[in-house]
Amino acid sequence: MGKTRNKPAKRLSQRQLRSQSEVVTKVPFIAHVQELRKRLFYIALAIGAGTGLAYAIQKPLTRWLLAPSGNQQFIYTTPGGGFDFQVRLCLYAGIALAIPVILYHIFQYIHPLLGQESKRFLRWMVVASSLFALAGICFGYFFGLPAAVRFLLQNFSTDRIQALISIQSYMSFVVTYLLGAALLFQIPLILLMINRIKPLQPKKLFTNQRWFILGAFIAGAVLSPTPDVRSQLMLSGPIILMYEGSIVMIWAVNRRHRRPTKVTALLHKDSEMQAERQASFEKARQEWRKHLQSGQVTTLQNARSMVEVNRSPVAAAHNRPAPAGQARLRPRQYVQDFRRPTSLSGGQDVQNPLASS
DSSP states (O other): OHHHHHHHHHHHHHHHHHHHHTOOOOOOHHHHHHHHHHHHHHHHHHHHHHHHHHHHTHHHHHHHHHGGGTTOOEEOOSTTHHHHHHHHHHHHHHHHHTHHHHHHHHHHHSGGGSOHHHHHHHHHHHHHHHHHHHHHHHHIIIIIHHHHHHHHHHTTOOSSOOOOEEHHHHHHHHHHHHHHHHHHTTHHHHHHHHHHHSOOOHHHHHHTHHHHHHHHHHHHHHHSOOSOHHHHHHHHHHHHHHHHHHHHHHHHHHHHTOOOHHHHHHHHHHHHHHHHHHHHHHHHHHHHHHHHHHHHHHHHHHHHHHHHHHTSHHHHHHTOOOOTTGGGOOOHHHHHHOOOOOBOTTOOBOOOHHHHO
16 A cells, blocks of 8 residues: 555656756857867768768669669760769758768757757657658659650651760769659658648648649649550549548547547637627727717817807897097096095195096
8 A cells, every 4th residue: 555655756756856867957159169069070980881881882872873764864964964963862862861870869969958848849740751761762763763854855756866965964863753752751740740730620621622632633744744644543543542641640639639528618608708899899999989979079069158158249239349548548436536645745635636536
């Protein structure tokens, strides 16, 4: 019983230790630069090792590259063209062999910035992306590339027109073609990543699949420009199937991470309450506007009534100014009562001269 009781405490302590160990500490900028330089050195070392290994198997790689062209003859137009072809072939093969090392060091460099769930998702994405890219390269090499090369090099040749293709241009075409095939097979992962950022609805994806089918046939026509319908279906079919499979995966992921019923009910209730509050706010704002408008109307009516009263004859007569001569006249009693004592040398009071007048 004691062991079973101590298990939750042990798990809690382990989580605390993990959280303490995953605390991000501030690192100076020069430390990031030094780490980036170290990672780039390891990547360059891996590419160099892969290039050396590709040089050791140079002849099988050349046969593998020329196999989709059939019996087509290639040329090089400069004295160093053959050497340039071999160097580029080994370099491309070295980069392809060093891709796992490159992805590992990129992941380790951004590792401190990610959470535990993001780390798991990124690991899964790297593994799945590598597998899908390998499947796309194999599909393009064994199915799409032979049909495209056969159509482009044989269907336009006549007795007077012969294809003289340089080996460098052919290698560039093959590398671009295989890279495009690898990117086309990343469609499910791209949709899953978008669904992680913003959840997608499978119904909308199903309604928009007609546009994707059109794009798949256009991509198939670009990858293998042949008038043969079977070749088009052979290239466009897997792309369409990947899109349909990605819809199924998105539906499964969204269903697994679906919110519980209680949380959904609470969110629905909260949205209803927000709608009610918004409706009451709109109603109060309308009433307030009506009140302001009614107050303005009352003010205007009062102003109009005042103007009409002022325009009436009685008010006009009352408010009419007095004549200029009448303003100078004063009552007689007012003039007689207005006196000022004046003391003279004889001590007699002198009457105001205005009174005698």
